[in-house]
Amino acid sequence: MARLRVLLPLPLAGAYDYRVPAVWAEAPAAGSFVEVPLSGRSMIGVVWDGEADPDLPEKKLRDIRAVLDVPPMTASLRKFVDWVAAYTLNPPGAVLRMAMSAPSALEPPASKAGWRLSAAGQRAKRGEGKLTETRRRVLDAIEPGDVQSAAAISAEAGVSSGVVRGMAEAGLLESALMPAGEAFPAPDLTRPGPLLGGEQQVAAAALRQATAAQAFGVTLLTGVTGSGKTEVYLDAVEECLKLGRQALVLLPEIALSTQWLERFERRFGVPPALWHSELGSRRRRDTWRALAEGRIQVLVGARSALFLPYPDLGLIVVDEEHETAFKQEEGVVYHARDMAVVRARLSQAACVLVSATPSLETLTNAETGRYAALHLPVRHGGASMPAVSLIDQRATPPERGRFLSPPLVEAVHATLAEGQQAMLFLNRRGYAPLTLCRSCGHRMRCPNCSAWLVEHRVRRCLQCHHCGHAEPIPPHCPECHSESSLTPLGPGVERVQEEAELLFPEARRLVMASDTIAGPAAAAEAARAIAAREVDLIIGTQIVAKGWHFPHLTLVGVVDADLGLAGGDLRAAERTVQLLHQVAGRAGRAEAPGRVLLQSWSPEHPVLEALVAGDLDGFMAAEAEARRPGHWPPFGRLAALIVSAEDEREADRVARDLGLSGPAGEGVQVLGPAPAPLALLRGRHRRRLLLKARRDIAVQPLLREWLGRVQIPASVRVQVDVDPVSF
Numbered sequence: 160m161a162r163l164r165v166l167l168p169l170p171l172a173g174a175y176d177y178r179v180p181a182v183w184a185e186a187p188a189a190g191s192f193v194e195v196p197l198s199g200r201s202m203i204g205v206v207w208d209g210e211a212d213p214d215l216p217e218k219k220l221r222d223i224r225a226v227l228d229v230p231p232m233t234a235s236l237r238k239f240v241d242w243v244a245a246y247t248l249n250p251p252g253a254v255l256r257m258a259m260s261a262p263s264a265l266e267p268p269a270s271k272a273g274w275r276l277s278a279a280g281q282r283a284k285r286g287e288g289k290l291t292e293t294r295r296r297v298l299d300a301i302e303p304g305d306v307q308s309a310a311a312i313s314a315e316a317g318v319s320s321g322v323v324r325g326m327a328e329a330g331l332l333e334s335a336l337m338p339a340g341e342a343f344p345a346p347d348l349t350r351p352g353p354l355l356g357g358e359q360q361v362a363a364a365a366l367r368q369a370t371a372a373q374a375f376g377v378t379l380l381t382g383v384t385g386s387g388k389t390e391v392y393l394d395a396v397e398e399c400l401k402l403g404r405q406a407l408v409l410l411p412e413i414a415l416s417t418q419w420l421e422r423f424e425r426r427f428g429v430p431p432a433l434w435h436s437e438l439g440s441r442r443r444r445d446t447w448r449a450l451a452e453g454r455i456q457v458l459v460g461a462r463s464a465l466f467l468p469y470p471d472l473g474l475i476v477v478d479e480e481h482e483t484a485f486k487q488e489e490g491v492v493y494h495a496r497d498m499a500v501v502r503a504r505l506s507q508a509a510c511v512l513v514s515a516t517p518s519l520e521t522l523t524n525a526e527t528g529r530y531a532a533l534h535l536p537v538r539h540g541g542a543s544m545p546a547v548s549l550i551d552q553r554a555t556p557p558e559r560g561r562f563l564s565p566p567l568v569e570a571v572h573a574t575l576a577e578g579q580q581a582m583l584f585l586n587r588r589g590y591a592p593l594t595l596c597r598s599c600g601h602r603m604r605c606p607n608c609s610a611w612l613v614e615h616r617v618r619r620c621l622q623c624h625h626c627g628h629a630e631p632i633p634p635h636c637p638e639c640h641s642e643s644s645l646t647p648l649g650p651g652v653e654r655v656q657e658e659a660e661l662l663f664p665e666a667r668r669l670v671m672a673s674d675t676i677a678g679p680a681a682a683a684e685a686a687r688a689i690a691a692r693e694v695d696l697i698i699g700t701q702i703v704a705k706g707w708h709f710p711h712l713t714l715v716g717v718v719d720a721d722l723g724l725a726g727g728d729l730r731a732a733e734r735t736v737q738l739l740h741q742v743a744g745r746a747g748r749a750e751a752p753g754r755v756l757l758q759s760w761s762p763e764h765p766v767l768e769a770l771v772a773g774d775l776d777g778f779m780a781a782e783a784e785a786r787r788p789g790h791w792p793p794f795g796r797l798a799a800l801i802v803s804a805e806d807e808r809e810a811d812r813v814a815r816d817l818g819l820s821g822p823a824g825e826g827v828q829v830l831g832p833a834p835a836p837l838a839l840l841r842g843r844h845r846r847r848l849l850l851k852a853r854r855d856i857a858v859q860p861l862l863r864e865w866l867g868r869v870q871i872p873a874s875v876r877v878q879v880d881v882d883p884v885s886f
């Protein structure tokens with residue numbers, strides 16, 4: 160009797176063997192989605208590659224229950240799942256889970272009876288009344304207006320169908336008709352794109368050719384901010400769609416990419432399909448299915464879009480490839496830029512990495528010829544790059560208790576007087592990063608993390624930016640009980656706004672931070688208001704550094720250019736250069752030239768000198784030379800083990816054991832254990848060990864053996880992070 164391996168979306172060691180029912184005419188093909196029994200439950204898995212174990216006794220085997228009416232998972236996606244699992248040291252089932260996205264995606268999209276939230280259910284979802292944990296999970300899984308089958312709801316929420324029935328009886332759910340799957344309009348490939356400039360044409364032709372080859376290859380597309388890189392790679396997207404293959408564009412922050420989406424729509428006449436974590440469950444299901452069935456040609460997504468079921472993926476673009484948002488730090492830890500390259504290789508697809516400030520990894524790959532490189536040297540339409548200069552705060556300090564120095568205030572006044580827009584940038588949310596008691600020196604810190612609480616004056620609370628803990632601002636010091644002795648220290652963006660209100664009362668101001676610009680609608684409205692000149696002064700955190708095009712913005716002031724340069728992280732300099740260059744790149748994108756002022760207490764820092772000289776290439780070359788001798792990435796391999804436990808001594812003990820039994824040998828080195836960058840996070844004590852190896856040594860076998868040598872109690876978690884972004 161035929162046996163098959165079925166991979167289940169669970170963190171199990173491998174695939175499980177099942178029997179094909181004797182009455183079936185043929186065994187389901189590899190990649191088929193099948194329903195199988197698992198310890199009394201029913202589960203959906205995928206028929207996996209490889210031979211089932213012929214020696215497993217017949218009585219241990221169970222029958223496959225059914226084959227689902229869903230296109231089978233392609234061989235290239237199955238290989239990708241296995242590859243990512245092996246590279247990141249995760250069980251393949253944990254990666255498969257990302258590829259299945261939502262179990263309910265596998266439901267047929269016919270219109271039939273289902274359930275939706277009743278009015279009472281919506282109130283309960285908003286937090287009214289008491290609920291059991293399982294009912295709470297069900298409410299979390301359904302968006303208001305969504306209609307889903309009982310099976311989909313129980314699968315999504317991980318509860319039995321009895322819970323769903325019970326909630327219907329209790330009036331929290333009501334029956335409704337499920338709509339059929341949504342249509343995704345096809346892009347119009349006959350619309351002409353914009354007339355490309357000379358250098359754009361050369362680059363676009365090269366990308367079209369790389370795409371048309373229908374073979375694996377990686378191209379790095381660089382060029383200053385505003386040089387027209389997007390228009391160039393949209394040409395490659397068009398080429399890919401003409402070949403009948405699918406294209407994927409990865410963006411670091413979809414919710415803020417409204418201008419990008421508008422451009423896509425102008426170019427192709429329809430909006431692209433979207434994929435990101437805030438997508439409602441119905442939309443998620445429809446998109447997954449439409450993609451699997453070949454009804455979506457082009458998709459724009461966050462990193463998890465790499466795991467979607469494209470029938471024939473022909474092109475992957477990673478825009479702003481240097482962004483750390485592409486790194487997933489929870490669960491399966493992976494870097495979407497690197498995995499995009501792997502996915503492209505397994506799909507015989509072209510991969511395009513795009514950035515004005517590429518990562519040192521990617522630059523090095525281009526230099527050694529592993530990646531092709533294309534460069535756009537000038538801004539589109541003759542706009543010039545902004546002039547960058549430094550304000551030495553030691554020479555011209557801000558007034559006491561203020562954060563804007565006289566030259567910067569002067570420059571903002573002059574810009575506003577000319578009727579142009581200015582921007583003040585500070586990479587810090589909230590009002591003040593630290594609250595200190597002036598009587599006893601007590602600092603307000605998070606009870607769960609080794610981090611200070613950040614004052615948010617708008618929301619009237621102190622908040623931890625790592626675990627979300629929030630508490631009201633106390634009327635007196637919790638330590639010495641002095642009244643009104645607590646003082647905010649240092650600036651956050653809210654405090655800059657307060658100062659701007661005093662200094663530029665006439666200016667129409669807009670704060671752009673993740674707490675004021677929460678979703679796509681707010682982002683679109685902000686972009687519109689700025690373009691329509693309804694705003695004079697923009698005050699923002701790192702969200703203003705994203706690819707915005709603000710044609711009337713001519714002055715960018717960086718309130719604290721030194722922020723991010725302190726600390727032991729070897730990658731801090733690279734990241735700061737990238738961020739500040741991106742912020743600077745918002746200025747002077749149209750006719751009027753732009754300028755950028757960087758306030759600093761240490762203006763001789765090489766990062767700041769490089770920004771002033773506009774010599775990013777030189778800076779990155781120096782950075783490479785600094786990392787090469789010690790075999791730091793990208794000249795060597797690095798993996799981190801994060802050991803964490805609620806009990807500090809247990810974390811220390813396991814970390815010490817790991818430190819004593821680490822791999823040794825030529826070209827391999829273990830650093831640590833040391834406190835992890837956040838030594839306490841969400842109530843868990845964290846220690847870090849780093850494994851550094853020469854480039855020609857694969858770290859995965861070393862890590863596997865290493866972890867096998869140490870007894871790790873259930874209360875201790877060891878997270879593996881291959882290629883950590885900070886070190």
Ligand code: ADP
Nearest residue numbers: 353354355356384385386387388389390539708
């Ligand atoms: P980058 O991605 O390199 O920062 P963009 O692609 O965003 O640059 O281009 C900057 C601006 O110039 C955008 O508003 C874009 O629409 C415009 N632009 C770029 N290339 C062209 C072109 N060939 N014709 C017309 N407008 C263009």
Ligand code: ZN
Nearest residue numbers: 596599636639
């Ligand atoms: Zn005190």
Ligand code: ZN
Nearest residue numbers: 605608623626
């Ligand atoms: Zn915290």
